Amino acid sequence: MEISVEQHQLVANFFSLTIAAMAAATAFLWINRSQVSDRYKTAVTVSGIVTFIALYHYWRIYGSWNEAYQVVDGTLVATDKPFNDAYRYVDWLLTVPLLLVELILVMKLTASDTFKKSVRLGALAALMIVLGYPGEISDVAGTRWLWWSLSMIPFLWIVYELFIGLRSAQDAQPESAKGLIGAARYLVIGSWAFYPIVFLFPMLGLSGAAAETFVQIGYSVADIVAKAVFGILIFAIAMRKTEAEKGTVTL
Amino acid sequence: MEISVEQHQLVANFFSLTIAAMAAATAFLWINRSQVSDRYKTAVTVSGIVTFIALYHYWRIYGSWNEAYQVVDGTLVATDKPFNDAYRYVDWLLTVPLLLVELILVMKLTASDTFKKSVRLGALAALMIVLGYPGEISDVAGTRWLWWSLSMIPFLWIVYELFIGLRSAQDAQPESAKGLIGAARYLVIGSWAFYPIVFLFPMLGLSGAAAETFVQIGYSVADIVAKAVFGILIFAIAMRKTEAEKGTVTL
Numbered sequence: 374m375e376i377s378v379e380q381h382q383l384v385a386n387f388f389s390l391t392i393a394a395m396a397a398a399t400a401f402l403w404i405n406r407s408q409v410s411d412r413y414k415t416a417v418t419v420s421g422i423v424t425f426i427a428l429y430h431y432w433r434i435y436g437s438w439n440e441a442y443q444v445v446d447g448t449l450v451a452t453d454k455p456f457n458d459a460y461r462y463v464d465w466l467l468t469v470p471l472l473l474v475e476l477i478l479v480m481k482l483t484a485s486d487t488f489k490k491s492v493r494l495g496a497l498a499a500l501m502i503v504l505g506y507p508g509e510i511s512d513v514a515g516t517r518w519l520w521w522s523l524s525m526i527p528f529l530w531i532v533y534e535l536f537i538g539l540r541s542a543q544d545a546q547p548e549s550a551k552g553l554i555g556a557a558r559y560l561v562i563g564s565w566a567f568y569p570i571v572f573l574f575p576m577l578g579l580s581g582a583a584a585e586t587f588v589q590i591g592y593s594v595a596d597i598v599a600k601a602v603f604g605i606l607i608f609a610i611a612m613r614k615t616e617a618e619k620g621t622v623t624l
Numbered sequence: 625m626e627i628s629v630e631q632h633q634l635v636a637n638f639f640s641l642t643i644a645a646m647a648a649a650t651a652f653l654w655i656n657r658s659q660v661s662d663r664y665k666t667a668v669t670v671s672g673i674v675t676f677i678a679l680y681h682y683w684r685i686y687g688s689w690n691e692a693y694q695v696v697d698g699t700l701v702a703t704d705k706p707f708n709d710a711y712r713y714v715d716w717l718l719t720v721p722l723l724l725v726e727l728i729l730v731m732k733l734t735a736s737d738t739f740k741k742s743v744r745l746g747a748l749a750a751l752m753i754v755l756g757y758p759g760e761i762s763d764v765a766g767t768r769w770l771w772w773s774l775s776m777i778p779f780l781w782i783v784y785e786l787f788i789g790l791r792s793a794q795d796a797q798p799e800s801a802k803g804l805i806g807a808a809r810y811l812v813i814g815s816w817a818f819y820p821i822v823f824l825f826p827m828l829g830l831s832g833a834a835a836e837t838f839v840q841i842g843y844s845v846a847d848i849v850a851k852a853v854f855g856i857l858i859f860a861i862a863m864r865k866t867e868a869e870k871g872t873v874t875l
Contacts, residue, residue, distance in 0.1 A: 403655060411659065418655045422648050429644050453695045457633070463641045467648065 376582045378449050381442055384589045388435040391593045395428035398601035402608055410618065413611035416478035420604035423468045423475065427600050430464035431593075433457075438589075461592065462509065465502045468600060470495035473531070475607050476557060480542050481614070494531055501527040505572065514576050521572055528569065532562055547617035553610045560606060564599035567591065629700045631837045632693055639686040642844045646679035649852035653859055661869065664862035667729035671855035674719045674726065678851050681715035682844075684708075689840075712843065713760065716753045719851060721746035724782070726858050727808060731793050732865070745782055752778040756823065765827050772823055779820060783813055798868035804861045811857060815850035818842065 402421035406414055434457075441456035442449050473494040477487055501524050508520025535558050543554050571591050574584055627635075653672030657665055685708075692707035693700050724745040728738055752775050759771030786809050794805050822839050825831070 403651075406655070414659060415656060418652060421655075422651055425651055426644050426648050429647060433640060453698075457637070459633070459637045460640065463637055463644065467641070467644055 376442070376449055376585060378444055378447070380582055380586045381438075381449050384586055385435065385438055387590045387593045388431055388438060391431045391597055392428060392435060394597050394601050395424045395431060398424040398604050399428060402604055405608060408615070409608070409611040410615040412481055412618075413479060413615060416475055417608050417611055419471055419478060420475050420607045423471050423600050424604055426468050426471075427464055427596060430460045431596075433460045458509065459506075462502060462506050464596075466499060469498040469502060472561070472599065472603065473498055475604070476535075476561065479557075479607050479610050479614070480546070480554070482542055486542075490534075494534060497527040497531050497534075501531070509572065512575075517572075517576050521569065521576075525569060528565070532565075535561060547614055549617050550610050550613040553606060553613060557603065557606050557610065560598070560603055564595050564603070567595040571595075627693070627700055627833045627836060629695055629698070631833055632689075632700050635837055635840045636686065636689055638841045638844045639682055639689060642682045642848055643679060643686060645848050645852050646675045646682060649675040649855050650679060653855055656859060659866070660859070660862040661866040663732060663869075664730060664865060667726055668859050668862055670722055670726045670729060671858045674722045674851050675855055677719050677722075678715055678847060681711045682847075684711045709760065710757075713753060713757045717750055720749040720753060723812070723850065723854065724749055726855070727786075727812065730808075730858050730861050730865070731797070731805070733793055737793075741785075745785060748778040748782050748785075752782070760823065763826075768823075768827050772820065772827075776820060779816070783816075786812060798865055800868050801861050801864040804857060804864060808854065808857050808861065811849070811854055815846050815854070818846040822846075 399421045402417055406417040437457045440454045443452055474491045477490050504524040508517040511517055571588050650672045657668045688708045691705045694703055725742045728741045755775040759768040762768050822842055
């Protein structure tokens with residue numbers, strides 16, 4: 374795999390874009406948190422924590438990417454510090470369970486349902502990430518397929534829970550927030566579906582510099598959608614519900 | 625002790641995970657502090673200060689770990705900057721007394737009891753750390769055993785105080801918070817027990833690269849549980865007590 378100077382720069386620029394987007398979302402969510410009623414403040418706080426954790430990891434990823442290569446006589450050469458892809462998995466291990474917690478918190482279920490659903494979906498999400506990692510670091514197609522398949526079990530379980538389990542809860546939401554909550558459920562599933570597909574690339578014969586470039590940019594864009602855009606959506610839901618409960622408009 | 629490139633990377637990834645977890649917990653606690661009543665704000669502030677101090681030290685530990693080794697021709701070689709384990713002890717010296725203060729503050733004892741218990745348990749905790757350090761930096765089994773034994777005296781005293789001394793105070797807490805306070809007491813003892821056990825490793829013949837890797841990862845996980853998870857638990861207790869006293873639900 375011979376990444377060109379231009380491809381390396383393109384990926385670095387996308388990492389930098391992601392840092393900026395995560396920082397902006399974090400600031401927006403934490404500052405605007407005061408706009409929503411007390412019932413939804415924790416959901417907005419957690420949304421900002423997710424983008425904050427991602428900001429930290431993209432800072433590390435950007436640094437590792439630049440340290441992993443250097444330009445010698447106009448050609449990109451790998452240094453003795455390999456690019457550390459594990460930052461992504463550490464990030465997901467922390468943020469993916471929290472993303473589900475955001476969504477559950479903004480639904481405002483009963484305290485006991487909130488706790489039970491957060492623990493179950495959070496644990497499934499963590500399991501999904503942990504099962505994916507042994508496959509990610511393997512070059513053997515059979516090993517990748519094995520861990521991909523195992524990881525898909527909790528993935529599909531979460532998708533099922535979000536579509537069926539939270540659907541009845543959605544019906545109990547105020548009319549003005551229903552559309553946005555439906556959008557949030559689809560956004561989770563749509564953006565999350567990207568990850569297992571990208572994971573499949575090397576097993577489908579897609580490899581080399583172009584594929585690696587696409588994977589890094591693709592993960593960055595998916596992370597922006599799944600965390601920053603999703604977080605703003607959670608804030609918008611919290612605003613709609615605040616308005617519906619207070620009868621006032623304050624966006 | 626010959627740590628491999630993979631073991632070094634694994635430990636670095638756990639240090640980075642700990643940085644992210646401590647940063648996330650600090651943000652959560654300081655931002656959500658506004659949710660609890662004035663009586664519990666200091667307990668939540670202090671919880672965030674503990675994770676903030678740990679964030680700082682893990683940042684230093686991560687840096688020291690990376691500077692202590694370099695990869696030469698695919699093999700990990702120690703540099704002339706040894707890994708500085710003292711950051712851990714400085715961290716514990718500050719955070720462990722504060723962890724006990726968090727727990728005492730959220731119990732909301734009388735002002736005089738709060739002061740007396742904070743001073744006594746805080747001093748015992750500091751003494752425990754100080755007595756452990758001469759053993760930690762020694763390679764002589766007899767020296768390690770001596771300081772370990774001395775350090776265990778304040779350790780067991782603290783455990784006794786938490787189980788017996790705070791138990792009667794626990795009975796006076798609102799019904800909804802009793803379970804969580806009990807969980808916090810057990811979490812302190814469960815996560816703290818890890819440290820003296822790890823300290824014993826070299827005296828039990830467990831040494832070498834695998835043991836060192838396990839010790840570093842084990843301390844990181846124990847610190848996340850004892851500080852970040854414990855801090856969230858203190859916040860949850862403060863929320864329950866706020867609700868019980870106000871008669872409202874605002875999580």
